[in-house]
Amino acid sequence: MTRADGDLLGSLAAVVGPQNVGADAASLRVHENDGSTLHPARPHAVVWPSTAEEVAAVVRTCAARGTPFVARGAGTGLSGGAMALEGGVVIALNRMNAILGIDAPNLRARVQPGVTNLSVSRAVAPLGLYYAPDPSSQAVCTVGGNVAHNSGGPHTLKHGVTVNHVLGLQLVLPDGDLVELGGAERPGYDLLALLCGSEGTLGIVTAITVRLLRRPAGVRTLLAAFETPQQASLAVAEVIASGTVPAALEMMDSVVVEALTAAFGFTFPEGAGALLLLEADGPLPGLDEEADALAATCRRCGALSVRLATDETERAEVWKARKRAFGALGRIARNYYTQDGVIPRTRLPEMLQRVADIGASAGLRIANVFHAGDGNLHPCILFDDRDADQRRAVLAAGAEILRACVDLGGSLSGEHGVGVEKREAMARLFTPSDLAAMAALRAAFDPAGLCNPGKILPTGGGCVEVPPRHRQAAL
Amino acid sequence: MTRADGDLLGSLAAVVGPQNVGADAASLRVHENDGSTLHPARPHAVVWPSTAEEVAAVVRTCAARGTPFVARGAGTGLSGGAMALEGGVVIALNRMNAILGIDAPNLRARVQPGVTNLSVSRAVAPLGLYYAPDPSSQAVCTVGGNVAHNSGGPHTLKHGVTVNHVLGLQLVLPDGDLVELGGAERPGYDLLALLCGSEGTLGIVTAITVRLLRRPAGVRTLLAAFETPQQASLAVAEVIASGTVPAALEMMDSVVVEALTAAFGFTFPEGAGALLLLEADGPLPGLDEEADALAATCRRCGALSVRLATDETERAEVWKARKRAFGALGRIARNYYTQDGVIPRTRLPEMLQRVADIGASAGLRIANVFHAGDGNLHPCILFDDRDADQRRAVLAAGAEILRACVDLGGSLSGEHGVGVEKREAMARLFTPSDLAAMAALRAAFDPAGLCNPGKILPTGGGCVEVPPRHRQAAL
Numbered sequence: 001m002t003r004a005d006g007d008l009l010g011s012l013a014a015v016v017g018p019q020n021v022g023a024d025a026a027s028l029r030v031h032e033n034d035g036s037t038l039h040p041a042r043p044h045a046v047v048w049p050s051t052a053e054e055v056a057a058v059v060r061t062c063a064a065r066g067t068p069f070v071a072r073g074a075g076t077g078l079s080g081g082a083m084a085l086e087g088g089v090v091i092a093l094n095r096m097n098a099i100l101g102i103d104a105p106n107l108r109a110r111v112q113p114g115v116t117n118l119s120v121s122r123a124v125a126p127l128g129l130y131y132a133p134d135p136s137s138q139a140v141c142t143v144g145g146n147v148a149h150n151s152g153g154p155h156t157l158k159h160g161v162t163v164n165h166v167l168g169l170q171l172v173l174p175d176g177d178l179v180e181l182g183g184a185e186r187p188g189y190d191l192l193a194l195l196c197g198s199e200g201t202l203g204i205v206t207a208i209t210v211r212l213l214r215r216p217a218g219v220r221t222l223l224a225a226f227e228t229p230q231q232a233s234l235a236v237a238e239v240i241a242s243g244t245v246p247a248a249l250e251m252m253d254s255v256v257v258e259a260l261t262a263a264f265g266f267t268f269p270e271g272a273g274a275l276l277l278l279e280a281d282g283p284l285p286g287l288d289e290e291a292d293a294l295a296a297t298c299r300r301c302g303a304l305s306v307r308l309a310t311d312e313t314e315r316a317e318v319w320k321a322r323k324r325a326f327g328a329l330g331r332i333a334r335n336y337y338t339q340d341g342v343i344p345r346t347r348l349p350e351m352l353q354r355v356a357d358i359g360a361s362a363g364l365r366i367a368n369v370f371h372a373g374d375g376n377l378h379p380c381i382l383f384d385d386r387d388a389d390q391r392r393a394v395l396a397a398g399a400e401i402l403r404a405c406v407d408l409g410g411s412l413s414g415e416h417g418v419g420v421e422k423r424e425a426m427a428r429l430f431t432p433s434d435l436a437a438m439a440a441l442r443a444a445f446d447p448a449g450l451c452n453p454g455k456i457l458p459t460g461g462g463c464v465e466v467p468p469r470h471r472q473a474a475l
Numbered sequence: 476m477t478r479a480d481g482d483l484l485g486s487l488a489a490v491v492g493p494q495n496v497g498a499d500a501a502s503l504r505v506h507e508n509d510g511s512t513l514h515p516a517r518p519h520a521v522v523w524p525s526t527a528e529e530v531a532a533v534v535r536t537c538a539a540r541g542t543p544f545v546a547r548g549a550g551t552g553l554s555g556g557a558m559a560l561e562g563g564v565v566i567a568l569n570r571m572n573a574i575l576g577i578d579a580p581n582l583r584a585r586v587q588p589g590v591t592n593l594s595v596s597r598a599v600a601p602l603g604l605y606y607a608p609d610p611s612s613q614a615v616c617t618v619g620g621n622v623a624h625n626s627g628g629p630h631t632l633k634h635g636v637t638v639n640h641v642l643g644l645q646l647v648l649p650d651g652d653l654v655e656l657g658g659a660e661r662p663g664y665d666l667l668a669l670l671c672g673s674e675g676t677l678g679i680v681t682a683i684t685v686r687l688l689r690r691p692a693g694v695r696t697l698l699a700a701f702e703t704p705q706q707a708s709l710a711v712a713e714v715i716a717s718g719t720v721p722a723a724l725e726m727m728d729s730v731v732v733e734a735l736t737a738a739f740g741f742t743f744p745e746g747a748g749a750l751l752l753l754e755a756d757g758p759l760p761g762l763d764e765e766a767d768a769l770a771a772t773c774r775r776c777g778a779l780s781v782r783l784a785t786d787e788t789e790r791a792e793v794w795k796a797r798k799r800a801f802g803a804l805g806r807i808a809r810n811y812y813t814q815d816g817v818i819p820r821t822r823l824p825e826m827l828q829r830v831a832d833i834g835a836s837a838g839l840r841i842a843n844v845f846h847a848g849d850g851n852l853h854p855c856i857l858f859d860d861r862d863a864d865q866r867r868a869v870l871a872a873g874a875e876i877l878r879a880c881v882d883l884g885g886s887l888s889g890e891h892g893v894g895v896e897k898r899e900a901m902a903r904l905f906t907p908s909d910l911a912a913m914a915a916l917r918a919a920f921d922p923a924g925l926c927n928p929g930k931i932l933p934t935g936g937g938c939v940e941v942p943p944r945h946r947q948a949a950l
Contacts, residue, residue, distance in 0.1 A: 105716070105821045128718075150665070163668070164639075177908045187888040188901060188931055189913050190625070193638065193668030214718030241580070241602075244691030244758065283719065286761020346580045413662040426663060432654045437920070438664050444919030446910070456663055 008067060012047050012089065013115070015057040020095075022046040031072065031090045035137075039080030039420040043070070043090040050095050052170055052178060052206035059204065060176030062089055067207060068450045071204040073114060073142030078338065079419030081148065081199045085454035091204060091251075093144055099123050100207065107212045108167055113144025113205050117151075129212040132159040135415070136323070144205050150197030152415045154248045154322065157373035158281075159213070161415070163196035168209035171195065171202075174446035178206070194441075199417050200452040202445040216281035219247070220291035221309040223318045224298035225272040229253050229368070232274040233348040235301040236372045239278070239294060240345060246294065248279040249373030250322050253352070255382075256367050259328035260321055269304040276372070277322050325369045326380070333365070333382035339398050340416035341405035345375040354404045355379050362397045364390070376414035377405070403428070418456045427458045483542060487522050487564065490532040495570075497521040504564045506547065507558070510612075514555030514895040518545070518565040525570050527645055527653060532792075534679065535651030537564055543925045546679040548589060548617030553813065554894030556623065556674045560929035566679060568619055574598050575682065582687045583642055588619025588680050591742035595685065604687040607634040609797070610890070613933035615695075619680050625672030627890045628683070629723045629797065632848035633756075634688070636890070642932040643684035646670065646677075649921040653681070669916075674892050675927040691756035694722070695766035696784040698793045699773035700747040704728050704843070707749040708823040710776040711847045714753070714769060715820060721769065723754040724848030725797050728827070730857075731842050734803035735796055744779040751847070752797050767928045787949040801842045801855070808840070808857030814873045816880035820850040829879045830854050839865070851889035878903070893931045902933045 019277045022028070023045045032042040039405070044067075062069040068088030075082055099120065103109065104127045111120055120131040128192035134153035135141055145470045147169065152161040159165075169181045169192055181192045195202055226232040232251055239246060252260075252275040260266040262381040268275070276298065280290040295306045309315040327429050328334050343351045352368065359366035359381070367380040379401055383390040402412045402425055412418075412425050426435065439457055443449075487496045498502070498520045507517040519542075524530045537544040543563030550557055559565050571587040574595065575900040578584065579602045586595055595606040609628035616626070617620045622644065629638040634640075644656045644667055656667045669763055670677060686939065694723045701707040703841045707726055714721060727735075729748040735741040743750070751773065755765040784790040804811050818826045828864070834841035842855040854876055877900060887893075887900050901910065914932055918924075 105712075105713075106819050163665070173908070173912060179906065179908045179912055181909070182886070186886045186904065187672075187893045187897065188905065189916055190638070190657070190668055190672050191912065191916070193665055193671075196668075197662075197665050217718070240582075243692070279617075283761060283765065285764035286758060289760035290758065325894075344581050411657070412662045416656065418662045422662065429661065430663065431654065433648070433654045437648060437652075437654055437666065440919045441664055441666070443913045 004444035008065065008089075009045055009243055011061045011065070011093045012045060012058060015061060016047050016049050016054050020048045020050070022048075031075070031092070034075050034077040034080055034082050036078045036080060036421065039083050039085075039388040041083040041085045042087070043084035044087045046090045046092055048092050048095045051173065055091060055206050056172045056176050056178050056465040058091055059172050059174065063174065063176055063448065066448065066450065068453050070452045071144070071148070071200045073145030073148075074116070074137075074140050076137045076141045077145065077149065077417065077419065078340070079417040079421040081452070081455055083416050084418060085420065088306060088450070089283050093142065096206065101297065102127070104129065104212075107214070108209055109212055110207060110209050111143055112207060113147070114142050117141055117143055117146055118467055124212055128215050130215050131210055132165055132213050133162045134292060136326070143208050143210065147196055147205050147208060148198065148200045149415065149417045152371070152374070154250055154371060154377070156371060157249055158245050158247045163193055163213045166192060166196060166208060167206075167211050168192065169195055169205050170207035172204045172206055174203055174448070174451040199419060199455050201442055201455055203451065216283070218284045218287045219279060219281045219315060220287055221308055221315045221318045222291065222294055222298070223321060224276045224278065224295075224306045225268050226274040226276065226301070226303055227271050229274040229352050230349050231302040232276045233352065233372070235303070236348065237299050238297050238301060240373065242293070242297065244290060244293065246278050246373065247281040248277060249371070250277040251275065251368070251370055251372035252322065252325055255365060256325045256328065256369055257334075259332050259367065260325065260403040263328035263331035264320075264324060272304055275321060277318065284440065322369070329367055329380055329382065333384070334377050335385045336367070336380040337394050337398055339377070339381070339401050340414050341377050341402050341410060341412055342414040343375045343377065343405050343408045343410035345373070347408045347410070348372065348375065351377065351404065351408055355401060358400050359396050359403070362393045364393060364397055366397070371414070374414065375410065399425070405440070420455060423454075423456055424460055426456070483540065484520055486540070487520060487533060487538045488717045490536060491522050491524050491529050495523045495525070497523075506550070506567070508553040509550050509555055509557050511553045511555060511896065514558050514560075516558040516560045517562070518559035519562045520610060521565045521567050523567050523570045527647065530679055530681050531647045531651050531653050531766070533564065533566055534647050534649065536735035537925060538650055538923065541923065541925065543928050545927045546619070546623070546675045548620030548623075549591070549615050551612045551616045552620065552892065552894065553623065553815070554888070554892040554896040556894035556927070557890050557932055558895060560895065562896050563925075568617065570694045571681065572617075579604065579687075579771075583681060583684055584687055585684050586618055587682060588622070589617050592616055592618055592621055599687055603690050603780050605690050605875045606685055607640055607688050608637045611801075611925050613861060618683055620687065622671055622680050623673065623675045623688070624892045627846070627849070627851070629725055629846060631846060632724055633720050633722045638668055639907060640686045641667060641671060643667065644670055644680050647679045647681055649678055649923070649926040662743070667869065675892060676917055676930055678926065680832055689707075691758070694754060694756045694790060695762055695764045696793045697753045697769055697781055698772070698784075698796060699751045699753065699767065699770075699778040699781045700743050701749040701751065701776070701778055702746050704749040704827050706777040707721055707751045708827065708847070710751055710773050710778070711823065712821065713772045713776060715848065717768070717772065719765060719768065721753050721848065722756040723752060723892065724846070725752040726750065726845055726847035727800055728843040729799045729842055730807075730840060731803065734807050734842065735800065738803035738806035739795070739799060741796060750796060752793065797844070804842055804857065807858070810860045811842070811855040811857050811867050812873055814852070814854045814856070814876050815889050816852050816854075816877050816885060816887060817889045818850045818852065818880050818883045818885035820848070822885070823847065825852065826852065826879065826883055830876060832877050833872050833879070837868045839868060839872055841872070843922050846889070849889065850885065874900070895930060898929070898931055899935055901931070
C-alpha cells in the first residue's frame with residue numbers, strides 16, 4: 001500500500017468508521033466485476049456508508065483528493081456500469097436498504113437506494129399496493145441501481161419504466177452537495193428524469209420516492225405456442241394494432257422451447273417453434289373479454305395451442321416458462337452472452353431473420369427471449385468460453401446484432417445500459433453534436449470527471465473530445 | 476433605429492428573407508405580451524423562419540452578435556415565458572406548422588413546432604388515433620409550446636403530460652448546432668425529458684416526434700353536483716383509493732356554479748355548491764360497470780344528482796360546464812387572475828378552505844376550477860382592473876395561495892410554467908444547492924446566457940451562486 005492509499009483509507013475511515021472501509025484483497029475482488037464479468041476493474045477501496053450525509057462526506061473526501069468514485073448497488077448490471085475503471089473508491093450502498101416511509105393515501109413510498117426492488121412490493125403488499133418496474137433480477141437488484149439504469153421489466157409495456165415511477169430523488173452531487181429533486185409536480189428543469197438512466201455519472205442517489213400502484217383486481221395470463229416466430233410476431237402486431245395494451249407480451253423462440261423441454265420437462269405441442277406469453281390485468285369487469293380477445297388473436301394468427309391461467313397457481317406455472325428461460329439455456333450450452341437491443345415493433349420478423357442469419361454465418365446458436373411488445377430484444381448467443389475462437393465470434397456477432405438494430409431504426413440498449421460495454425457504439429447512434437451536448441451536460445455536473453468515469457460516452461476514435469482532466473485520476 | 480439594429484435586421488433578412496423579418500411598431504407590439512399580459516416586453520425584431528436550418532442560422536446570427544433570442548409559438552402562455560425581457564429577437568415558429576409524417580403502425584407522428592395541438596389529433600382521427608395531451612387552449616396553442624411547458628390538460632390524470640407523449644425532438648442548441656434527441660428508447664442521458672418543460676431556455680425545438688394513442692372504444696362522462704366542495708373532494712379521494720384511474724376528474728366550486736347559471740342558463744340542483752366531472756374511457760367490456768361505480772361513489776359521498784352522458788352529444792353538453800367555466804366568470808366579474816398550484820391530493824379539502832380564507836381576508840371572490848385528480852388547482856381571483864388597490868390585493872392573494880400550496884407539501888406550478896411570473900418564488904421551493912445545479916445545467920447548454928434569458932431561475936437576492944467554471948462551459 002502506498003502512502004497515498006494510506007491517506008485515502010484513513011480519510012474514508014474518519015467518515016464511515018474503519019469497519020466500513022474495505023481495502024483487503026477479498027473485498028476488492030468481489031467488487032471488481034458485475035453481472036457481465038466482461039469488464040473487470042479493481043477499486044482501491046470499498047466503503048459502506050449508512051446515511052446520505054456519510055455518502056456526501058465520502059464524495060467530498062474523494063473530490064478533495066481527485067480520487068474517482070463509483071456507486072454500486074447489488075452488482076447485477078450487465079454493461080459494466082459499476083466498475084471502477086480508473087480505480088478509486090466504490091461506494092457500496094447495500095447497507096442503505098431501509099424503507100423510510102409508506103404514504104398509502106398518496107400512493108408513494110420513500111426508500112433508500114440499497115433496498116431490493118422486490119422488497120418494496122413485499123412491504124406494501126398488505127396495503128394492496130405494489131411497485132411496478134420488475135426487472136428479471138428484481139429479487140436481488142436495488143432500486144438505486146434501477147434508477148441508474150432506468151430499468152424496465154416484462155410489465156414495462158403497460159406500466160412504463162423506472163422514470164415513470166419515481167417521484168423524487170435525494171442526490172449527492174459530484175461536489176458533495178446534497179440536493180432534493182422532484183418530478184413533473186415541481187417546476188424548473190426535470191433533473192429527476194435526467195438522473196434516471198444516467199448510470200451513476202451525475203451523482204449518487206441516496207433516497208428515492210417511488211410511486212406505488214394499486215394491485216389490479218384481476219390478472220389473466222396466456223401462453224400461446226406457434227409453429228414459427230413469424231406467426232407469433234404477427235400476433236404481437238395484431239394485439240398492438242387492436243388498441244389493447246396488455247400488461248405483458250413476452251416472446252421465446254424454438255431454442256428456448258428446446259431448452260425448457262430439456263431442462264424442466266415442459267411439454268409443448270408438436271412443432272412448436274415460438275411461445276408468446278400474454279397478460280391482461282385490471283378491474284374484473286371486461287377482463288375475461290380482454291383475455292378471450294387475446295386468445296382469439298393468437299388462434300387467428302395460427303397458434304397451435306393457447307393455455308389460459310386464471311388463478312395464481314396456474315399463473316405461476318405459465319410464468320415459469322418465461323422466468324426459467326435463461327436458466328434452461330444452461331442445459332444446452334455452457335455459456336451465453338445476452339445482448340440488449342431495441343427495434344421498432346413492426347420490424348420484428350425482419351430482425352429475427354437477421355439474428356438467425358448472423359448466428360448461421362458465425363456458426364453460433366442464438367436463443368431469443370424478449371419483450372416483444374416493447375420491441376426490446378434479448379438475443380442470447382450460446383457458446384463455450386473455453387474456446388477462444390468462439391469467444392471472439394460471440395462478441396463479433398453481438399456487435400453485428402446491435403448494428404442491425406440501429407440499421408432498422410432501433411437502438412443499441414433497451415434496459416441494460418451503455419456502461420463500458422457499449423460506450424464506443426454510442427458514436428453509431430448519435431452525431432458528434434449530440435454527444436458533445438451530453439458531454440457538456442455531464443461536465444456541468446461533474447467538471448472534475450471523478451464521478452463514475454469512463455461510462456456512457458465514447459472514449460476512443462477521437463470523435464468526441466473528452467477534456468484531459470477526465471483521464472487524470474489521482475488518489 | 477440604431478446602426479446596430481440595422482446590422483441585426485440585415486443579417487436576419489439575409490437568413491430568412493426581408494419579408495420574414497418584422498421590426499415595425501405593429502409587429503413588435505403584438506409580440507410584447509402573452510396570454511397573461513402581466514410581463515410586457517418589446518423585442519427588437521421578430522423573425523418567421525420556415526425550416527430548422529433557418530432557425531439554426533438565426534440562432535447563429537444572434538449568438539455571433541451577443542443578441543438574446545426567444546422562441547414563441549401561439550403566445551398563449553400565462554407566465555411570460557415567451558417575453559423578450561432583454562429585447563433581442565423573437566423567433567416566431569407559426570409558419571413551421573406542417574405535419575411532417577404519420578407512422579400509424581408504430582403509433583407516432585412527426586410534426587413541426589408551430590402546429591397547433593388540436594390539428595395533430597384532427598390529422599390522425601381518420602386512422603382512429605389521437606394525440607393525448609389536451610390543454611384547454613388546444614385549438615390555438617402549439618405543440619412546440621406544449622413541449623416548452625410540458626403541458627397537461629383534463630386528461631393528464633390517466634394519460635400523462637407532454638413528456639409522456641414525446642418520442643423524439645430535433646433541437647437547435649443555443650450555439651446554433653442542430654441535434655436530434657431520443658427518449659427512453661435511446662441510451663445515454665435523457666435530454667428529451669430534460670427539454671420538456673425547460674421553457675425554451677435550453678434551445679429551440681424544430682421538430683417533434685409525438686406518440687399517438689388509439690381512440691378508446693367507448694367513453695362515459697358523468698357530471699355530479701354536491702352541496703359542498705368537501706363532499707366532492709371526498710368523492711375524488713374515494714375514486715382514487717378504489718384503484719380506478721378515470722380519464723378525467725375535474726372539479727368546480729359554487730362561484731363557478733353561479734357563473735354558469737348566470738352566463739349560459741345551466742340548471743343545477745337546488746343548493747349545489749360543487750360540481751365534479753368524471754370520465755371513464757377504454758374498451759367497451761367493463762366500461763359501463765366502471766361508470767356505474769363512479770356514479771355510486773358520488774352518491775355515497777352525498778351527490779345531489781349524477782348525470783351520465785353516453786353519446787357524443789350528451790358528452791359535449793356535460794363538458795360544456797367545464798370548458799365554459801372560465802368564460803362564464805366574465806359574467807360575474809370584469810377580470811380574473813388564474814393561479815396554478817399543486818398540492819397532494821389528500822390535502823384538497825384543507826387547501827380549498829385556505830383559498831376561501833385568503834379570499835375572505837382580502838375581500839376578494841375566488842372561483843375554483845381545477846384538475847382534482849392531479850391535485851392541480853386553478854384558483855381564479857375575480858377583480859376589477861380599474862381599481863389599483865384591487866390589483867395589488869389580487870397579486871398578494873395569488874402569492875399567498877402559492878405559499879399555502881408549498882406549505883402543504885405541494886408545488887408552485889402545475890402546468891403554466893415558471894417563466895417570469897414565478898421565478899423569484901422558486902427560491903421558496905428549492906434550496907440554493909438545487910437552484911445552483913439548475914443554473915449549472917442551463918449554463919452547460921447556454922454559456923452566453925442568450926437563450927430566453929430571465930426565465931425560470933430567480934434573478935434577485937443573489938442567493939444562487941454559479942461557480943465561474945460553469946459559466947465557461949462550451950458546447
